[in-house]
Amino acid sequence: MALKKSALAVGQTHSEVVIENLSRTQLVMYAGTSGDYNPLHTDDLYTKEVAGYPGVFAHGMLSMGLTGKMLTNFVGDGTLKKFGVRFTNQVWPGDTLTATATVAAIREEGGEHLVDLTISTTNQDGKEVVSGTATARIEA
Amino acid sequence: MAKITFPVEASHIMMFARSVDDPNPVYHDAEAAKSSEAGGIIAPPTFPQAVAQFDPDYFLRPKHGQKWFGSAKGPSGITEKPASSGGLHAEQHFEYHRAVRPGDVLTVETRAGATWEKESKRAGKLVFSERITDYRDQNGELVVTARSVGVRTEKPVAQG
Numbered sequence: 001m002a003l004k005k006s007a008l009a010v011g012q013t014h015s016e017v018v019i020e021n022l023s024r025t026q027l028v029m030y031a032g033t034s035g036d037y038n039p040l041h042t043d044d045l046y047t048k049e050v051a052g053y054p055g056v057f058a059h060g061m062l063s064m065g066l067t068g069k070m071l072t073n074f075v076g077d078g079t080l081k082k083f084g085v086r087f088t089n090q091v092w093p094g095d096t097l098t099a100t101a102t103v104a105a106i107r108e109e110g111g112e113h114l115v116d117l118t119i120s121t122t123n124q125d126g127k128e129v130v131s132g133t134a135t136a137r138i139e140a
Numbered sequence: 141m142a143k144i145t146f147p148v149e150a151s152h153i154m155m156f157a158r159s160v161d162d163p164n165p166v167y168h169d170a171e172a173a174k175s176s177e178a179g180g181i182i183a184p185p186t187f188p189q190a191v192a193q194f195d196p197d198y199f200l201r202p203k204h205g206q207k208w209f210g211s212a213k214g215p216s217g218i219t220e221k222p223a224s225s226g227g228l229h230a231e232q233h234f235e236y237h238r239a240v241r242p243g244d245v246l247t248v249e250t251r252a253g254a255t256w257e258k259e260s261k262r263a264g265k266l267v268f269s270e271r272i273t274d275y276r277d278q279n280g281e282l283v284v285t286a287r288s289v290g291v292r293t294e295k296p297v298a299q300g
Contacts, residue, residue, distance in 0.1 A: 001177055019161055029159040033152070035192035038200045039210030049215035060229035061189050065160030068185040077166045077239075078178040083185050084233030084287075 002076040014074040015100040018066040030062045058091035070099035075136035085132030096124045150242040183240035231289035264294025
């Protein structure tokens with residue numbers, strides 16, 4: 001359900017573990033549905049020997065998608081107005097990610113009640129992998 | 141750039157939600173979605189990016205009759221250096237004008253935005269470029285606006 005204005009306060013947080021021990025198969029699933037078949041995400045041989053990385057790593061958009069799951073669980077379905085992120089570090093197979101939204105502002109614009117959130121997703125070492133902001137409609 | 145037609149289908153939404161490990165019934169269960177605040181199945185927030193499936197020229201998909209730069213017998217299926225694999229995704233922003241739903245037929249058009257450069261100790265010279273994408277529905281109404289920033293690095297970023 002959409003959040004209620006009366007139940008929100010600036011500084012309030014919502015946090016979820018959005019993936020545990022990320023599998024390479026999850027990266028294959030994401031390649032298949034998104035259509036982004038860049039071998040950097042599914043092809044270890046290419047990624048190590050040609051591209052020079054330690055191994056395959058997650059699509060940035062998979063990290064954003066996992067972060068989006070936390071966001072829609074928090075703000076409700078179909079209430080998002082804006083969602084934007086920077087990919088600050090790579091996500092590797094085996095990573096466990098925790099996504100957190102923090103209430104930055106509660107406001108009104110064009111007759112709508114809105115909540116602004118800051119978003120941060122970190123890995124098991126506390127390193128930030130996604131940093132961003134979102135805005136969602138709330139109930140008065 | 142050419143306009144792409146992106147037909148939004150319930151099965152694609154279901155599979156996309158699985159691929160981001162999201163079991164929310166609003167993405168796959170028509171009955172449950174009907175009685176939810178969304179009023180029916182909708183697409184997850186990052187689904188618009190799956191328009192790549194409908195781009196006939198998308199360079200990160202193997203194509204009939206063309207050599208693919210990923211591994212096969214050897215570590216790469218081509219001998220020359222791949223032109224585009226060095227690009228990484230730096231930022232992604234979505235603005236939602238309404239929810240994307242199965243049955244929508246979106247017309248998707250991308251235009252180039254700004255480009256800029258930065259020096260990085262870890263990866264050498266970084267070249268950033270922005271792309272702005274409009275997703276319009278069958279009535280010409282704007283559904284989603286996306287802004288994507290890509291970065292090309294001089295050398296691979298060795299550790300995340």
